[in-house]
Amino acid sequence: MNFGGVTIYLEYxxxxxxxxxxxxxxxxxxxxxxxxSRFTTxxxxxxxxxxxxxxxxxxxxVFQIAWRKVGTIIDRVFKRHRNEDLLDGVVNIGVDEISYRxxxxxxxxxxxxxx
Numbered sequence: 001m002n003f004g005g006v007t008i009y010l011e012y013x014x015x016x017x018x019x020x021x022x023x024x025x026x027x028x029x030x031x032x033x034x035x036x037s038r039f040t041t042x043x044x045x046x047x048x049x050x051x052x053x054x055x056x057x058x059x060x061x062v063f064q065i066a067w068r069k070v071g072t073i074i075d076r077v078f079k080r081h082r083n084e085d086l087l088d089g090v091v092n093i094g095v096d097e098i099s100y101r102x103x104x105x106x107x108x109x110x111x112x113x114x115x
Contacts, residue, residue, distance in 0.1 A: 010040075034076060048077035090114075 014027040031040040043063075047070060050059050056070045063070075092113040100107050 033080065037073075037076065039073060044073045044077050047073050048081075 012029065014029055016027070017025050019025050031042070033041050037044070047059055047063060050062065051070070051074055056067055056074075059070050060067050090112050094109075094111045094113050096109045096111075097106050098109070099105065
């Protein structure tokens with residue numbers, strides 16, 4: 001990650017052990033909730049916040065990572081913070097549909113009018 005004009009690399013190889021009953025167990029690293037992630041939880045949370053305000057392309061420019069990787073990170077952040085039932089308590093909704101490409105490509109927007 002670019003940190004004030006200086007590129008910082010954090011290298012760490014999690015230890016792995018072979019358990020007879022569990023199989024291969026990977027050490028939990030303290031800075032990430034997901035052992036497969038190459039990014040810290042704090043960095044992922046920053047990206048999740050920024051994606052709420054702007055598009056993924058802008059986030060890729062700020063954090064200098066691939067567009068697809070931003071999508072993967074946003075999926076992890078959403079799963080971390082989502083409620084079990086997203087429609088719980090929704091009474092008054094608004095539905096709108098807009099065209100975003102030729103050949104009848106549409107995006108359906110659903111919003112809660114109470115909040």
